[in-house]
Amino acid sequence: MQTILQEHSSKRAIVIGASMGGLLAARALADHYREVIVVERDVLPGTYEPRKGVPQGRHTHGLLARGRDVLEQLFPGFTEEMVAQGAATGDVVDQVLWFNHGFYLCNAPSKMLGLAISRPMLEGSVRRRVLQLPNVRLQDRCDVLEPAFDRSQGRVSGVRVQSRGGSDGTQMMNADLVVDASGRGSSSPAWLGALGYPKPREEQIKINLGYATRQYRRLPEHLRGMRGAIIAACPPDWRFGAILAQEGDRWIVTLGGYLGDPAPTDDNGFVAFARSLQKPEIFDVVRVAEPLCPLMPYQFTANLRRHYEELHRFPAGFLVFGDALCSFNPVYGQGMTVACVESLALRECLAEGTQDIAGRFFRAASRLIDIPWQIAVGSDLQHPRVEGKRTTQVRFINWYIAKLYRAAQDDAVLASRFLEVANLMRQPTALLDPQIAFRVWRRNRASARVDTIPRGRTT
């Protein structure tokens, strides 16, 4: 404890990027560093609005139940504060329609609470809470050009930055630790290469999603009073749609398709795409609701993971965090929650000191990323044209989840268990617990009997 306090009083950390990843990294660093400076190239808005550096902020962002739990732990009273500002909460199992594999999950009360909130409001609120910490400050309109490297010590000693506020010159900012939270487009692999260090292995699963998103006015009669509906991509067309409630009595609606089947960004085309989904709930809203903004497109090419934990040489004084480590197919809503749990992992690693902090953090983060990565990539590999290795395990899990969905259409225990795993509240092995597997088998057997009854016959 003594050592930690001494370190705390003598060090400065710099975070590159003030999006969810950077803010959550800063939250963890603030407990261990005397000063934390978050450097962001954008001008950060005082109101809740999307910004250039986070273009995904215009699109549907669901916060998983695990993410909300961690935010509550890091910022006590967060949910209540959001609700006071107009966000809606809702039971994830009972108040959202989940359609996949040809079936809806059963709606029933559960203990999982979701927060229906726009991405700009979520990020803006986390930013406000982080900046209330006395030792954290933000420098926006400031581009990090590269890390500064002290060759004699073999460590990163700060960053070279360029202010966007008018001055032409570049400036050095010294730090004991630099954390790269600059997102999926992170330059860390290139920086490492230029410094003579090996680059991390990159894993990619290409999905080429074409998204389109629009906000609508939300009326109480829409969607039978539910908080949202998720129509997942599944055969035969692999089109998907999500509609979620947000603050200010708004819906956010995102439609999309895989591998060259983008949702159109013209009014008629968008409504027709909504009509083509396998279930009608989203179409029923968009055909009557008042649009509140233009249609916004987004292209998402691939799940992308950088394996920093495998590197044997890595400079001291440097870390990579958030989407810069791993960026998932957004339809599973995992990125912000993974940044939340990485923040807890970083805090734990720092509690043991800063010696080999990068190695220890990368190994811990990699273990945390493994499960959401398997969920995202495993599900994407159901699409026959997505390229990647379909191991026996992946094929078995996908087969089993389809059976589970079918069984969970009228089984609240199965629906809750599935959503606990999808919300990263439980390990996927919880789906294979004997009593769960038995329920899946029993209900599929019963449904199969009903399916094989010839038409016109009654039981």
Ligand SMILES: Cc1cc2nc3c(=O)[nH]c(=O)nc-3n(C[C@H](O)[C@H](O)[C@H](O)COP(=O)(O)OP(=O)(O)OC[C@H]3O[C@@H](n4cnc5c(N)ncnc54)[C@H](O)[C@@H]3O)c2cc1C
């Ligand atoms: C279309 C889409 C939808 C998504 N939906 C969901 C969802 O439903 N749920 C969910 O949990 N996650 C979702 N995500 C993922 C989520 O947005 C990210 O996981 C989350 O923002 C954390 O990312 P990050 O902070 O690491 O990086 P980013 O959000 O990409 O932020 C990087 C930041 O770094 C700044 N920056 C970059 N370079 C520099 C530099 N050189 N100097 C200074 N600043 C710099 C940028 O301006 C930006 O502010 C979605 C992503 C996409 C693309």
